[in-house]
Amino acid sequence: MNGVRVRFRFHDELNDFLALPKRNVEFEQLAGVTDTLKHVIESLGVPHTEVGSIAVNGNLLPVSERLSEGDRVEVFPHTTPILLSHPRFVIDGHLGRLAAYLRMLGFDTWYDRFADDVLLAQVASTEERLLLTRDVGLLKRREVELGYCVRSDKPHDQLCEVTRRFALRLRFAPFTRCMDCNGLLCPVSKDEVKHLLPPHTRETKNEFSRCQNCGKVFWRGSHHARMLGWIQDLTACQ
Numbered sequence: 345m346n347g348v349r350v351r352f353r354f355h356d357e358l359n360d361f362l363a364l365p366k367r368n369v370e371f372e373q374l375a376g377v378t379d380t381l382k383h384v385i386e387s388l389g390v391p392h393t394e395v396g397s398i399a400v401n402g403n404l405l406p407v408s409e410r411l412s413e414g415d416r417v418e419v420f421p422h423t424t425p426i427l428l429s430h431p432r433f434v435i436d437g438h439l440g441r442l443a444a445y446l447r448m449l450g451f452d453t454w455y456d457r458f459a460d461d462v463l464l465a466q467v468a469s470t471e472e473r474l475l476l477t478r479d480v481g482l483l484k485r486r487e488v489e490l491g492y493c494v495r496s497d498k499p500h501d502q503l504c505e506v507t508r509r510f511a512l513r514l515r516f517a518p519f520t521r522c523m524d525c526n527g528l529l530c531p532v533s534k535d536e537v538k539h540l541l542p543p544h545t546r547e548t549k550n551e552f553s554r555c556q557n558c559g560k561v562f563w564r565g566s567h568h569a570r571m572l573g574w575i576q577d578l579t580a581c582q
């Protein structure tokens with residue numbers, strides 16, 4: 345026989361990724377003798393990026409381990425926020441507003457709405473960026489080490505999820521990065537940009553910044569005030 349019979353039990357929100365009969369129960373699973381825990385767990389539907397810890401017969405083991413006949417495996421989600429030394433993201437093409445919001449909060453965020461799965465996984469790997477997507481299959485790709493499966497389909501709730509999961513709130517640096525292109529913003533004098541401003545803005549505004557990458561000019565308007573209130577709301581995301 346080339347397989348081993350083991351028993352699995354997934355905990356808490358990891359059950360959302362399983363087929364219905366396997367949720368919240370212990371079940372038997374046939375695994376190949378050369379299969380790693382990562383392989384078996386992902387074949388059941390759970391991306392490794394969502395797994396916090398694994399206990400086999402009560403002992404914590406890494407996802408690279410293999411299984412033996414009769415093993416009992418418990419799989420737990422992350423229970424505390426994941427701290428990133430340098431939070432940098434790559435965002436799936438379907439999450440454009442989330443990408444813009446992360447940039448608005450100052451986070452280095454790679455986004456191309458036309459990027460396919462191969463390119464997204466490649467950017468995540470080569471640039472060591474954390475991949476945010478709602479596509480479970482994409483998180484299972486070999487190249488993807490850091491990732492998160494975004495649950496909500498509402499951009500504000502998505503940002504709340506990501507803020508909580510990666511403890512981002514104290515690292516917000518609002519209005520330091522271009523929402524359009526991810527370039528860094530630099531203060532500029534009015535004289536430097538006044539020829540680019542609409543007449544009303546030229547008369548009423550005095551502080552400006554400019555994207556070092558695409559050259560777009562920004563100033564504080566009603567949009568800015570609304571965003572500040574909105575960022576304040578994110579304090580509830582802890």
Ligand SMILES: [Zn+2]
Pocket residue numbers: 522523524525526527555556557558559560
């Ligand atoms: Zn820009």
